[in-house]
Amino acid sequence: KAGVTQTPRYLIKTRGQQVTLSCSPISGHRSVSWYQQTPGQGLQFLFEYFSETQRNKGNFPGRFSGRQFSNSRSEMNVSTLELGDSALYLCASSLALGRPEAFFGQGTRLTVV
Amino acid sequence: TQLLEQSPQFLSIQEGENLTVYCNSSSVFSSLQWYRQEPGEGPVLLVTVVTGGEVKKLKRLTFQFGDARKDSSLHITAAQPGDTGLYLCAGPDAGNNRKLIWGLGTSLAVNP
Numbered sequence: 001k002a003g004v005t006q007t008p009r010y011l012i013k014t015r016g017q018q019v020t021l022s023c024s025p026i027s028g029h030r031s032v033s034w035y036q037q038t039p040g041q042g043l044q045f046l047f048e049y050f051s052e053t054q055r056n057k058g059n060f061p062g063r064f065s066g067r068q069f070s071n072s073r074s075e076m077n078v079s080t081l082e083l084g085d086s087a088l089y090l091c092a093s094s095l096a097l098g099r100p101e102a103f104f105g106q107g108t109r110l111t112v113v
Numbered sequence: 114t115q116l117l118e119q120s121p122q123f124l125s126i127q128e129g130e131n132l133t134v135y136c137n138s139s140s141v142f143s144s145l146q147w148y149r150q151e152p153g154e155g156p157v158l159l160v161t162v163v164t165g166g167e168v169k170k171l172k173r174l175t176f177q178f179g180d181a182r183k184d185s186s187l188h189i190t191a192a193q194p195g196d197t198g199l200y201l202c203a204g205p206d207a208g209n210n211r212k213l214i215w216g217l218g219t220s221l222a223v224n225p
Contacts (some may be wrong), residue, residue: 004155013123030213042154042217047166056212090155102213104155 002027004080004093012111015056018079021108023078025093031055032074033102034066046089049074050096081112115140117202117216121129125222130193134219136202137184143205145185147176168222192223 005024013019025032033056034046045058051069066076072093078085088109092102118202120135136145144163148156162178162185163167169176175188189196199218206212 006155043203043215044215045212048211056209057214092155101158101161103158104148104158106153107155109153 004103005090006021006089006091006108007106009104009106009109009112010109012113013081015041015083015112017081017083018077019090019110020075020077021089021110023074023091023093024074025091025103026072026103029093029095029103030072031094031096032068032072032095034076035090035092037090037107038086045089046076053099078110083112086110086112115142115207115214117214119200119202119216119219120218122217123222125219125224126192128193128223128225130222130223131188131190132192133186133188134177134200134221135184135186136216138204139183140207141182143207143210144180145178145182145202145204146189146213147185148201148203150201152196158199173222188220192221194225196225197221199225209210 007022030052033048035043038044049068050070063079063091068074088107090107091105094102118137123203146158146161150156160176165180165182173190177186198219201218202216203213206214
């Protein structure tokens with residue numbers, strides 16, 4: 001059974017640009033959550049999608065957005081990149097809402113220069 | 114606001130030693146999970162503890178959930194270099210159990 005797949009693995013972008021990250025959850029999993037991980041802040045919850053609808057949102061500015069497709073694949077977008085957006089972005093999938101155990105992808109390492 | 118504090122922040126030991134890392138909170142959690150994250154990878158779920166006082170074993174790893182469900186510990190016996198990684202604890206937010214609250218982790222290095 002394939003795990004959670006995130007693409008790309010690494011990205012370098014310039015301040016002011018926008019970026020789109022992709023996540024394919026484990027087959028059969030319908031809930032996808034996104035996290036930002038930095039050394040000082042740890043894992044910070046961005047948002048959760050289930051059945052193509054955003055069900056939960058963390059405390060991030062509107063520059064961070066996401067969506068989920070009918071096949072449960074998800075994308076997140078960050079517009080007007082700032083240096084502080086440099087981080088490891090992790091996607092996690094779970095079977096359904098209310099299941100707290102999360103299965104993570106390898107992440108996308110975003111560097112903003 | 115629920116917080117999870119992990120200690121120690123860093124730990125460097127020799128192969129064969131035993132160690133314990135802690136995950137503490139002033140709040141009650143319905144469950145706690147432990148993950149291990151290796152460099153350049155996402156966290157991998159190790160265990161979920163649900164009942165106060167529960168002890169779970171995973172080979173050389175022993176996980177305990179405090180009686181009051183406010184804390185948890187992870188004990189590793191005879192650590193091996195393959196145990197190296199960032200150990201994270203996480204628990205459901207009481208106000209929204211679909212959202213996980215995370216500790217900052219304990220970074221463990223096991224030297225051969």
